[in-house]
Amino acid sequence: MTDQILSHIDATLDARLERLFELIRIPSVSTDPAYAGDVARCAEWLAGTLREMGAEASTRETTGHPMVVGHLPGPSEAPHVLFYGHYDVQPADPLELWNSDPFEPVLRPVEGDTHIVARGASDDKGALMTFVEACRAFIETQGTLPIRVSFLFEGEEESGSRSLPGFLKGAAQELECDIVLVCDTDMWDRETPAVTTMFRGLVGQEITVTAGDRDLHSGMFGNAAANALAVLSDVLASLRTPDGGVAIEGFYDDVEELSPETAAEWAALPFDEEGFLTNVGLKVPAGEAGRSVLQQVWARPSCEIHGIWGGYTDPGFKTVIPCQAHAKLSFRLVAGQDPEKIRTNFLAHVRARLPEDCSVRFEDHGLSPAWAMDRENRFLAPTLEALSDEWGRSTTCGTGGSIPIIGALKAALGVDALLVGFGRFDNRIHSPNEKYDLSSFHKGMRSWVRIIERLSTCK
Incomplete structure (x- = not known):
């Protein structure tokens, strides 16, 4: 079954890429009131896309920009996942530093890959669509998903998520799940996908x-x-x-040491300590x-x-x-x-x-607050195995930054999150000429297919 779905993604990559381009072309800049209509239009586009796939989906009004909520059925005994992403983007300014229209995606061949260049290509529309298109591929080939899936797409992540806590409080029962999936993080290196298990x-x-x-x-x-x-x-x-x-x-009263497993995994990562600092003088x-x-x-x-x-x-x-x-x-x-x-x-x-x-x-x-995933979480090992099946390797990592949204989701829903990213460090997010590698988009979809299949076996 998995091979059939992966082959289908390979054969229909152009159509999936065009849907991503349609989404990118909507200038959903959340921080600028002049784009409020475009933000709402982007939310409607996503809700419509989920409905095309057979989901029960709609936009939900908030005190700010709309949320998009959708549900796809699966076996009642299977795990229920909530996929979170954001559809809003940063302003494109300064426009004069872009090599092309920031809201007209272009494919730019580079050595060994192709860049999808546009605002939001990486953060977070390209990443968001890897999961949506993986679900679509399951439905197109199998008629249904092997797990239950809900979607939550936010329109204010780039402007402070002011409406999210209040929305989650009112929608917590509807969004009940076993695990939250997030695809807004990076790979460890160009060839190694990572599950981010902690942030500050x-x-x-x-x-x-x-x-x-x-x-x-x-x-x-x-x-x-x-x-x-x-x-x-x-x-x-x-x-x-x-x-x-x-x-x-x-x-330091409440600071704990790393677990031996995490410390050993980090020690094995190919990391150049000296180069990390010499690269910044x-x-x-x-x-x-x-x-x-x-x-x-x-x-x-x-x-x-x-x-x-x-x-x-x-x-x-x-x-x-x-x-x-x-x-x-x-x-x-x-x-x-x-x-x-x-x-x-x-x-x-x-x-x-x-x-x-x-x-x-x-x-x-x-x-x-900071967040750290429980290493014993039943969904972590299958996810790492699925990533290794696609890429030949995988790892866990941390991040020094802060992601308040994960804390808000955990506080409201009481469940952990799996942060699986296919971005690369040179994606220029928030900067002119933002890009997402075509390989990240293609292999990201294939990875989610493998992850969904693996998670379906978690009882």
């Missing part, structure tokens, strides 16, 4: 330190008056330890001493400063003692850490280091 959470903060009621003349008040920039600099310097760790009290890892680079960016929490400003920064020279200084920083968290606890401890750390007559104001810029 986020605490984002902006702080403003105030010292005095106005800027002061440094000759008249120097030494005697507190300098807000100096106070802020001392506070920021106190956040890190000499060995590259984070010095906030209790920061550096050579010495700055995180916790004694930790590999992969552990530092995937499995250990971090503290990073993103901007500092205050005083006089225009051309020339002005000898003032600034009364205010500002900084933006973030903490990337790992599974087990409570974002609210980390924020509370950070606020206390800062306040404890201020001079008596200085004050501080805080502003939140994001608060989301």
